[in-house]
Amino acid sequence: MSALAPDVLVIGAGPSGSVVAALLVQRGYSVLVLEKQHFPRFSIGESLLAYSAQLLQEAGLLDAVLAAGFQFKNGATFVCDEQYEEFNFSNKTTAGLGFTFQVLRSEFDHLLAKEAERLGATVRYGVEITAMTPGEQPTVTARTEAGEVEIYRPRFVLDASGFGRTLARLLELEKPSDFPVRAARFAHVQDNIVAGVFDRQKIRIGINPTDRDVWSWVIPFPNGVSSVGIVATREHLAKYTGTPEEQYWAIMADEPKLRTLLGNAHTVRPVGEIVGYAANVKTLHGPGFALLGNAAEFLDPVFSSGVTIALHSAKLAAIALDRQLRGEAVDWQHEFAEPLMFGVETFRTFVTGWYDRSLQDVIFFPSKEPTIHRMICSVLAGYAWDPANPYNGPQSGRRLRALAGMCRDGTASKVGASGLT
Ligand SMILES: Cc1cc2nc3c(=O)[nH]c(=O)nc-3n(C[C@H](O)[C@H](O)[C@H](O)COP(=O)(O)OP(=O)(O)OC[C@H]3O[C@@H](n4cnc5c(N)ncnc54)[C@H](O)[C@@H]3O)c2cc1C
Structure with a gap:
């Protein structure tokens, strides 16, 4: 060359x-x-x-x-007030x-x-x-x-x-993206999380119980530091005043379980912000x-x-x-x-379902049929291109909405994966 x-x-x-x-x-x-x-x-x-x-x-x-x-x-946990769900990536349908x-x-x-x-x-x-x-x-x-x-x-x-x-x-x-403008505020914190109360091998996604559009991530690293971020609309974030650091902790405190988890945390990297990332x-x-x-x-x-x-x-x-x-x-x-x-369409379906709450209802439904749980787990593990998973690809939106309906009326524990068309 x-x-x-x-x-x-x-x-x-x-x-x-x-x-x-x-x-x-x-x-x-x-x-x-x-x-x-x-x-x-x-x-x-x-x-x-x-x-x-x-x-x-x-x-x-x-x-x-x-x-x-x-x-x-090895997975992800989802928390909203008293609701908790865990996904272990090894429990997936895709190889x-x-x-x-x-x-x-x-x-x-x-x-x-x-x-x-x-x-x-x-x-x-x-x-x-x-x-x-x-x-x-x-x-x-x-x-x-x-x-x-x-x-x-x-x-x-x-x-x-x-x-x-x-x-x-x-x-x-x-x-332009079809998604509304959202913003993320994030920092690295010395988390000082008490050993045993938290699985450091999973990302924690927390939902603000009074505004389920607002969510947080906690991504632990090996040295007692975690990446902690909050995602919300610009309008929601505009309600907070003070320095970026004060606003950051105030937004977080609005999610009670997160406030407790990070009660002794302090930032080790300044708070950053990305607005309109879609x-x-x-x-x-x-x-x-x-x-x-x-x-x-x-x-x-x-x-x-x-x-x-x-x-x-x-x-x-x-x-x-x-x-x-x-x-x-x-x-x-x-x-x-x-x-x-x-x-990408699979993830678009999941993101859309997250913000219209249908996916949140699916995630927290306590007794999902096990194969369906594993199929959702496959997507969350990133295996979004497997055509054998009915929640992947262009049909994923229709199927996820149907599943959310069954979770809301309680029938999702009975439908088998074979019932998905
Ligand atoms: C708030 C937020 C949280 C996120 N969290 C996650 C997460 O937990 N997990 C996840 O997988 N993804 C996450 N993402 C997405 C993730 O950051 C990106 O998808 C990922 O970094 C994309 O990788 P990339 O290789 O496409 O580009 P990048 O990682 O952005 O790399 C692009 C590189 O190109 C260089 N560059 C740019 N312009 C030029 C130029 N003109 N000439 C030469 N070089 C140039 C840049 O300096 C940069 O180094 C998140 C995004 C946001 C906004």
Whole structure:
């Protein structure tokens, strides 16, 4: 390869960028990853799903992640006042790994980028993509921190720039999300949670019992620190006054069980905020390029699906691009966008159901038929692309609404999985 004409240029070294780079170099392609920041750097998105671990294994990256000693994660708990439900990822219907990790993304993303380099990719930091002309051989313009302009002529460009949304902005592909604007406030806290009262191997999702639209996450790390965040509408957050830190603790105190759990906690990282994180695009691909992970679409953090969708998009793109670079005709809509959207639609159904309460009713229904519980568990573990699970794909909305109805009238304990049509 010439330095300025790699086979593949990847924009961004987040999880989707590093994993797609690792997959492609292992297929023999020259891959250049250009990342505008310097690593390690903070990123939100610290709780992974089991399918992420499966995808890391398939990419040859799991051993390095295991060796790094991240917090082991095996499921999720949901709490709303006296209601409590637990999902153990191993209790799922879809085959695949049943565990994953809770990670400081500064460390996790850096590790994946270094692994991609170890496998043969070139990763350059402090280089920002500023322009791109699509085409059979796209032209990419980058700017270094010293202000130098570099022109690249790769065979294909993969945009893995996450919330940077580089090609969506540059090529005017942005499309508003259907979800209302919500905001997340978050920090890392020394949690001082009493040993034994809390399962540190699971993410805790808490719901404000007086406003079930407002929810919190607690994502424990191994060193007594947890990531704690609250998600609510902007209107809800506007009711709180004081410094960002005072507001943060006041919002949290409105969820009594969370207030008790974190009664002795204090922040070790300043409170951050992300407003209006939901995003969409008109297309996931075009001449000489495709969009991965959050560079394409982001739904909502409630089911920790972001990194999993990012990694699955990397997997699908690597398969399609491998074929294209070998000279085969690839239909990117049929081979990349549609298969990816199958699982994104699953998560869209679950996010919609979370905020219209139907999924909350399903989650807290005490005696769900066991197979149905396991199917819901599969989705929560990230296995959203398994066509054998009736709660996956375009039919998931209809089926979830029907299930919620059965939970409300109490019949969901009787219907068998075979009753789902
Ligand atoms: C409040 C909140 C909570 C979340 N919690 C979770 C969670 O618990 N679990 C989960 O899985 N997901 C979560 N997410 C989503 C998660 O953060 C993202 O889905 C995930 O980081 C996407 O990975 P990515 O590889 O697509 O992009 P990113 O991780 O965003 O990486 C993109 C990289 O591209 C670089 N970049 C951007 N623009 C350019 C450019 N022009 N040139 C060069 N480089 C560029 C950036 O510096 C960055 O390093 C959450 C999101 C939000 C908003």
